[in-house]
Amino acid sequence: MPVAAIIDATNRNPMHLEGTDLVAKRTNQEWLEALRGPERVQPLADLRAILVRGLRVALAGQPKVTEDDLEDFAQEALLRILAALDSFRGESRFTTWAHKIAIRVALTELRRRRWRDVSLDTLTAGKDADFLPETFADPSAGPEQQAVQQMVLDTLRRAIRQDLTDKQRRALVAVRVHGMPIEEVARRMGTNRNALYKLLHDARQRLQKALIAKGLPPEQVLAAFGMQAEVRDAPTKASKI
Amino acid sequence: MKAELEASELKRLVRDVLGTRSNEIDCDECLRQLDEFVEMTLSGQSAADAMPLVQQHLEQCDCCREEFEALLAVLTSVL
Numbered sequence: 001m002p003v004a005a006i007i008d009a010t011n012r013n014p015m016h017l018e019g020t021d022l023v024a025k026r027t028n029q030e031w032l033e034a035l036r037g038p039e040r041v042q043p044l045a046d047l048r049a050i051l052v053r054g055l056r057v058a059l060a061g062q063p064k065v066t067e068d069d070l071e072d073f074a075q076e077a078l079l080r081i082l083a084a085l086d087s088f089r090g091e092s093r094f095t096t097w098a099h100k101i102a103i104r105v106a107l108t109e110l111r112r113r114r115w116r117d118v119s120l121d122t123l124t125a126g127k128d129a130d131f132l133p134e135t136f137a138d139p140s141a142g143p144e145q146q147a148v149q150q151m152v153l154d155t156l157r158r159a160i161r162q163d164l165t166d167k168q169r170r171a172l173v174a175v176r177v178h179g180m181p182i183e184e185v186a187r188r189m190g191t192n193r194n195a196l197y198k199l200l201h202d203a204r205q206r207l208q209k210a211l212i213a214k215g216l217p218p219e220q221v222l223a224a225f226g227m228q229a230e231v232r233d234a235p236t237k238a239s240k241i
Numbered sequence: 242m243k244a245e246l247e248a249s250e251l252k253r254l255v256r257d258v259l260g261t262r263s264n265e266i267d268c269d270e271c272l273r274q275l276d277e278f279v280e281m282t283l284s285g286q287s288a289a290d291a292m293p294l295v296q297q298h299l300e301q302c303d304c305c306r307e308e309f310e311a312l313l314a315v316l317t318s319v320l
Binding site: 054057058059060091092093096097099100103104107111130131132133136137138152153156175176177179181182183193194197198201204205207208211218221222225226227 | 244245246248250251252253254255256257258259261263265267268269272274275276277279280301302303304307308311312314315316318
């Protein structure tokens with residue numbers, strides 16, 4: 001029987017759900033064997049139930065999620081999990097790995113829905129480096145700190161205008177000013193989430209280079225903006241691949 | 242429509258720019274290691290020290306951060 005048909009059968013037959021209390025007792029190896037073996041109906045039903053319960057928790061804070069949505073996300077996740085069994089390396093519990101896949105499926109779809117009617121062109125029209133405020137209004141900062149803040153702002157504004165590509169600027173505005181998820185920006189730019197992360201990473205590197213060229217120690221910049229120097233890797237310490 | 246960064250967003254941009262490293266991992270690589278990272282976090286070990294590249298990616302990427310928090314919530318809850 002094809003996988004989709006088996007999964008569908010587990011969905012229609014509530015009897016299979018009775019076994020779900022036993023699932024915690026499966027080891028990773030037992031999960032893998034059960035899902036690969038000839039008797040897949042029960043383990044699939046168990047896993048489906050686990051995923052639905054997990055998604056209910058994972059998506060508790062998300063608006064407009066129905067029980068049908070949870071079932072659909074679990075269904076899609078099951079198909080992906082079965083297709084990816086060989087990539088499970090046993091570095092976590094099997095169910096943790098499975099929840100991870102279900103969460104990715106669900107949040108990707110919810111982001112798509114939430115931003116469905118938003119066009120990138122509308123969000124980024126006419127914006128170059130103008131999305132940085134003229135000043136960083138902070139009454140608690142002393143004159144020295146204000147001078148550093150201003151220098152950082154001016155440097156960033158110039159670097160955004162001169163050192164970034166149009167594409168990097170548009171992505172930066174969409175993500176930073178409007179909070180659009182990078183995978184939604186990627187969808188609109190005809191690329192994927194990984195590539196968009198890399199695009200923004202490259203943009204950050206260019207901005208970082210511009211700040212470093214000003215000779216301001218990162219700790220001093222952070223302090224001027226009221227932040228602790230908790231950056232794990234100051235630029236001077238960053239290791240090369 | 243909102244035209245510019247608010248103060249908190251500007252601070253975040255400054256922090257993220259300064260925290261940029263040459264060897265960041267992408268979202269797929271972060272996801273690949275996320276289950277291990279979350280379990281380590283829950284067991285009280287310092288996942289950030291053991292897996293600094295995942296930690297750094299989660300600080301930079303809101304999508305991956307959201308998925309991390311959701312997974313943490315699932316494992317923390319009594320299922």
